[in-house]
Amino acid sequence: MSRTKELQKNLFGGTTSNARQFVMIATLVGIILYFQISTGGLTLQSGNLIALTQQYAYISVLSIGMLMVIVAGHIDLSVGSVAAFTGIVVAKAISQHDVPWPAGILLGLAVGALIGAWQGFWVAYVGIPAFIVTLAGMLLFRGGNQYIGNADTVPVPPGFREIGAGYLPEAGPDTGYNNLTLLLGLLACAAVIWRELRSRQVRKQMEGAEPAPLWISVIRIVVMVAVIVFATLRFAGGRIGTSFPISGIILAVLVIAYSYYTRNTAGGRHIYAVGGNSRAAELSGVKLRRVNFMVMMNMSILAALAGMIFVARSAASGPQDGLSWELDAIAAVFIGGAAVSGGLGTVGGSIVGGLVMAVLNNGLQLTGTGSDMVQIIKGLFLLGAVALDVYNKKQGRFSIIGSLTRPLRREPSAQSSDPTAQDRETARI
Amino acid sequence: MRKMLIKSLAVGAAAVLALTACSNDREKSGGDTPAGGKGFAKDALIGVALPSKTSENWVLAGDLFTNGLKEAGFQSDVQYAGASTTVADQQAQITAMTTKGAKVIVIGATDAAQLSTQVAAAKQAGAVVVAYDRLITNTPDVDYYIAFDNFKVGQLQGQALLDGMKAKKPTGPYTIELFSGSPDDNNSGVFFNGAMDVLKPEIDKGNVVVGSGQTDVKQTATQGWKAENAQSRMDSLLNSTYNGGKTLDGVLSPNDTLARAIITSIKGAGKPIPVVTGQDSEVESVKSIMAGEQYSTINKDTRKLVAETINMVKTLQTGSDPQVNDTKSYNNGVKVVPAYLLPPLIVTKANAAEAYANDPKLSPLTK
Numbered sequence: 001m002s003r004t005k006e007l008q009k010n011l012f013g014g015t016t017s018n019a020r021q022f023v024m025i026a027t028l029v030g031i032i033l034y035f036q037i038s039t040g041g042l043t044l045q046s047g048n049l050i051a052l053t054q055q056y057a058y059i060s061v062l063s064i065g066m067l068m069v070i071v072a073g074h075i076d077l078s079v080g081s082v083a084a085f086t087g088i089v090v091a092k093a094i095s096q097h098d099v100p101w102p103a104g105i106l107l108g109l110a111v112g113a114l115i116g117a118w119q120g121f122w123v124a125y126v127g128i129p130a131f132i133v134t135l136a137g138m139l140l141f142r143g144g145n146q147y148i149g150n151a152d153t154v155p156v157p158p159g160f161r162e163i164g165a166g167y168l169p170e171a172g173p174d175t176g177y178n179n180l181t182l183l184l185g186l187l188a189c190a191a192v193i194w195r196e197l198r199s200r201q202v203r204k205q206m207e208g209a210e211p212a213p214l215w216i217s218v219i220r221i222v223v224m225v226a227v228i229v230f231a232t233l234r235f236a237g238g239r240i241g242t243s244f245p246i247s248g249i250i251l252a253v254l255v256i257a258y259s260y261y262t263r264n265t266a267g268g269r270h271i272y273a274v275g276g277n278s279r280a281a282e283l284s285g286v287k288l289r290r291v292n293f294m295v296m297m298n299m300s301i302l303a304a305l306a307g308m309i310f311v312a313r314s315a316a317s318g319p320q321d322g323l324s325w326e327l328d329a330i331a332a333v334f335i336g337g338a339a340v341s342g343g344l345g346t347v348g349g350s351i352v353g354g355l356v357m358a359v360l361n362n363g364l365q366l367t368g369t370g371s372d373m374v375q376i377i378k379g380l381f382l383l384g385a386v387a388l389d390v391y392n393k394k395q396g397r398f399s400i401i402g403s404l405t406r407p408l409r410r411e412p413s414a415q416s417s418d419p420t421a422q423d424r425e426t427a428r429i
Numbered sequence: 430m431r432k433m434l435i436k437s438l439a440v441g442a443a444a445v446l447a448l449t450a451c452s453n454d455r456e457k458s459g460g461d462t463p464a465g466g467k468g469f470a471k472d473a474l475i476g477v478a479l480p481s482k483t484s485e486n487w488v489l490a491g492d493l494f495t496n497g498l499k500e501a502g503f504q505s506d507v508q509y510a511g512a513s514t515t516v517a518d519q520q521a522q523i524t525a526m527t528t529k530g531a532k533v534i535v536i537g538a539t540d541a542a543q544l545s546t547q548v549a550a551a552k553q554a555g556a557v558v559v560a561y562d563r564l565i566t567n568t569p570d571v572d573y574y575i576a577f578d579n580f581k582v583g584q585l586q587g588q589a590l591l592d593g594m595k596a597k598k599p600t601g602p603y604t605i606e607l608f609s610g611s612p613d614d615n616n617s618g619v620f621f622n623g624a625m626d627v628l629k630p631e632i633d634k635g636n637v638v639v640g641s642g643q644t645d646v647k648q649t650a651t652q653g654w655k656a657e658n659a660q661s662r663m664d665s666l667l668n669s670t671y672n673g674g675k676t677l678d679g680v681l682s683p684n685d686t687l688a689r690a691i692i693t694s695i696k697g698a699g700k701p702i703p704v705v706t707g708q709d710s711e712v713e714s715v716k717s718i719m720a721g722e723q724y725s726t727i728n729k730d731t732r733k734l735v736a737e738t739i740n741m742v743k744t745l746q747t748g749s750d751p752q753v754n755d756t757k758s759y760n761n762g763v764k765v766v767p768a769y770l771l772p773p774l775i776v777t778k779a780n781a782a783e784a785y786a787n788d789p790k791l792s793p794l795t796k
Contacts (some may be wrong), residue, residue: 316540320540
């Protein structure tokens with residue numbers, strides 16, 4: 001084994017497949033560094049990081065649900081319309097029918113669940129391909145948005161805007177930073193250290209598994225803590241009145257919850273089984289219809305949430321909400337390494353995929369590139385990222401998609417090292 | 430093991446300390462800089478965020494801004510929203526301009542009510558927000574509004590419709606149909622109300638009849654100012670109301686793109702072309718007017734509007750208050766925005782040569 005390979009093995013947790021994940025993170029870091037230099041330091045400025053989080057939180061919320069839909073072997077084209085429909089229902093309820101805004105949020109989630117149940121029913125129990133059902137849904141709920149909203153823009157009250165445009169409040173003594181954001185960063189650091197230590201412990205207890213050398217763990221902790229501290233200080237040190245956005249917190253909670261669900265619970269593993277080989281899964285006792293139903297329903301609930309976050313950030317629900325969101329979400333999932341045929345992909349990968357697109361978009365805008373060129377570059381990037389991956393896989397070399405198949409193999413080492421990468425990702429959002 | 434850990438924590442702590450030293454934006458908060466209070470550098474960055482490139486007007490405005498701001502010595506960042514994701518794109522573009530430290534941000538809004546979070550952030554960062562052509566609503570953070578007098582535009586359109594029909598057929602009653610613009614554009618209602626200001630008395634007298642009975646701004650709306658939407662609405666109006674022998678004498682169209690779509694629809698149905706109004710002086714429509722199809726358009730010289738906007742930016746740069754001529758009419762729902770309004774001009778075949786004499790692109794068409 002060559003020296004570099006050995007280093008890779010040690011740094012990224014033992015198997016070569018672990019090292020592959022590094023490529024995706026490296027791409028992201030590369031893009032960030034490129035734009036950091038070409039925009040003269042604007043990319044990593046507090047204000048820009050905060051804006052970036054707010055701008056893409058809703059797309060990332062969608063891409064979590066979309067990842068599960070795609071892993072199960074389906075697609076959902078209706079998310080933008082569902083988001084727009086929910087947005088107008090909630091905005092109208094709050095501003096014209098005096099529904100208090102927390103109840104409005106619950107109403108929105110309920111609307112999402114109902115829509116999801118409707119689409120899930122057709123997909124899972126009638127057996128119509130999700131492509132068709134959600135294409136119908138796309139028209140249905142876009143029309144619904146315009147019917148209910150009269151194609152009008154309906155404003156929402158300040159309380160509701162918090163979920164899209166709000167920040168952690170200022171509290172405690174004047175430290176020159178936002179204290180709650182600092183606390184959040186501290187928690188993230190603690191979690192990272194605890195995870196690393198725990199994974200070492202687990203591996204020690206396991207027979208035949210040998211923990212990586214101590215210095216590796218130390219480097220890993222230091223790098224991750226440094227990244228988190230950097231991000232925390234940036235978020236906490238923005239203009240007074242701004243700090244870590246509420247929408248970012250919502251996203252972080254969802255990412256952690258759904259990562260755990262898809263990786264560590266039976267229900268989550270069933271989705272992969274269904275997407276990998278539905279017949280085999282069914283014969284092994286997986287309730288196929290139930291899984292399909294839940295996946296479609298979950299997607300619509302998340303779409304409803306994304307719609308509300310966007311409406312909150314825009315301070316109003318408008319007739320153009322949700323246009324081509326489905327494409328952004330799907331692009332994020334595929335850049336993040338999911339397979340079109342289903343069965344492959346991770347929540348973390350999709351978030352990084354979304355982040356890559358977000359940073360690309362933001363960087364191009366900061367350098368003053370027109371929206372026509374931005375679209376061209378994003379299109380080429382999507383094609384290039386997936387093509388490179390397919391090519392490498394055929395060559396039996398480094399594969400981004402391959403790196404994401406680890407959860408399927410259920411290696412103990414994968415279980416222990418993956419979550420740390422996850423934290424690194426969430427810390428950056 | 431334990432020693433290593435202690436060491437690692439020490440390194441971590443050192444890293445934290447090192448990073449703490451990095452810049453903190455908190456001190457240089459520009460939150461309370463009053464608009465136009467002190468002026469700014471002569472080569473400051475001026476951001477211009479325009480809607481997507483759906484009409485010639487916006488493309489021209491973008492070019493004029495890029496060149497004009499450069500001539501005036503400013504740095505400029507002129508952006509169009511993407512065609513499919515207009516609102517989200519424009520929000521991101523305005524935020525990017527704020528991050529880059531733009532001193533004035535000129536915004537031609539795609540959805541006038543969905544920008545309040547972004548303009549609030551721009552305002553807090555010390556930028557002056559100027560609403561260009563479309564008033565930004567639902568926010569206290571707009572400093573100025575600059576546009577042609579849109580109510581006047583509507584009145585002129587209404588008057589042109591009446592004059593045109595009278596010229597073709599000296600006595601009424603006249604049958605007309607009404608079209609209005611996109612409901613998310615604040616101007617749509619202003620145009621429509623201006624036109625109705627002139628048409629309503631005639632309708633009440635029975636001199637003018639709306640054939641389909643659709644007189645509400647909601648019923649007449651054209652989502653997204655899209656030609657296809659106007660065309661399909663006209664198609665169905667022709668089928669539902671004018672299928673028998675009823676003749677259509679005039680159509681109120683808020684702009685040229687829609688006017689041409691309406692004429693296409695009527696031609697397709699094989700009916701005689703009625704009097705159709707327009708606005709914006711688009712090349713195709715000027716050709717159409719000269720060919721005797723579309724009846725009128727409005728000349729809102731984009732050159733003048735951009736030039737006035739750049740004048741406003743220059744005034745702001747020196748630190749004085751720019752000129753406004755209307756401090757009462759433009760209430761955006763939160764406050765009355767001081768406005769500088771330019772007078773529009775109605776153009777028909779009769780005065781086209783005169784109206785476009787100074788326009789290099791349009792004047793050859795009128796000869």
